[in-house]
Amino acid sequence: MASVGFRKGLGVTVAQLEQRFAGEINDPDPQRDSRRYVIVDLENNRPIGELAYGELDLEQGKCRVGIKICELDYQGKGYGWESMTVFLDYLFERFKLKKIEIDTLADNVRAYNLYKKLGFRETRIEKGFWTDPDGNAHDVIFMEMENPALGGGR
Numbered sequence: 001m002a003s004v005g006f007r008k009g010l011g012v013t014v015a016q017l018e019q020r021f022a023g024e025i026n027d028p029d030p031q032r033d034s035r036r037y038v039i040v041d042l043e044n045n046r047p048i049g050e051l052a053y054g055e056l057d058l059e060q061g062k063c064r065v066g067i068k069i070c071e072l073d074y075q076g077k078g079y080g081w082e083s084m085t086v087f088l089d090y091l092f093e094r095f096k097l098k099k100i101e102i103d104t105l106a107d108n109v110r111a112y113n114l115y116k117k118l119g120f121r122e123t124r125i126e127k128g129f130w131t132d133p134d135g136n137a138h139d140v141i142f143m144e145m146e147n148p149a150l151g152g153g154r
């Protein structure tokens with residue numbers, strides 16, 4: 001979690017996480033405001049990371065997404081790009097979205113480069129937008145992508 005500002009982790013227990021995930025998994029609402037997905041290496045069935053959408057707004061046709069390739073030996077090998085490409089197509093189609101938003105700490109160069117490569121456009125940078133648990137303020141870059149089927153994106 002260091003790249004996303006939590007150098008000492010989130011400070012939650014496995015039991016707390018399991019409870020949170022169970023609540024999500026057991027919620028059958030097909031238009032749930034947020035949902036998390038596990039990225040799996042199909043060669044060996046190993047879970048290697050997660051994708052999530054949140055702030056789903058069907059009226060305005062938008063949501064916000066996030067990604068983590070959690071297994072360090074899987075980072076930098078194209079899995080972030082591949083899984084995010086599939087995820088964006090899925091979300092645009094499934095919820096008939098006009099746009100998808102994303103943000104990153106300005107010092108997270110890997111994430112910023114990935115989002116640019118995927119076709120996200122920078123909309124604004126907020127200086128000192130978020131303060132991490134150690135008290136360090138971080139600039140945050142906000143980006144968005146319009147639905148390629150409506151003429152935006154990749």
Ligand SMILES: CC(C)(COP(=O)(O)OP(=O)(O)OC[C@H]1O[C@@H](n2cnc3c(N)ncnc32)[C@H](O)[C@@H]1OP(=O)(O)O)[C@@H](O)C(=O)NCCC(=O)NCCS
Pocket residue numbers: 003004066067068069070074075076077078079080081082104108109110111113114115117
């Ligand atoms: C950021 C992250 C999602 C990128 O996924 P990844 O699988 O490691 O990246 P990929 O191998 O798919 O690379 C895709 C692009 O990302 C960028 N990138 C990846 N590694 C990079 C590095 N070490 N330095 C700079 N840019 C990098 C490049 O633009 C790359 O395209 P290229 O290979 O054509 O140059 C992943 O490293 C990660 O989960 N990091 C920790 C958590 C995090 O920062 N999440 C995002 C913010 S919530």
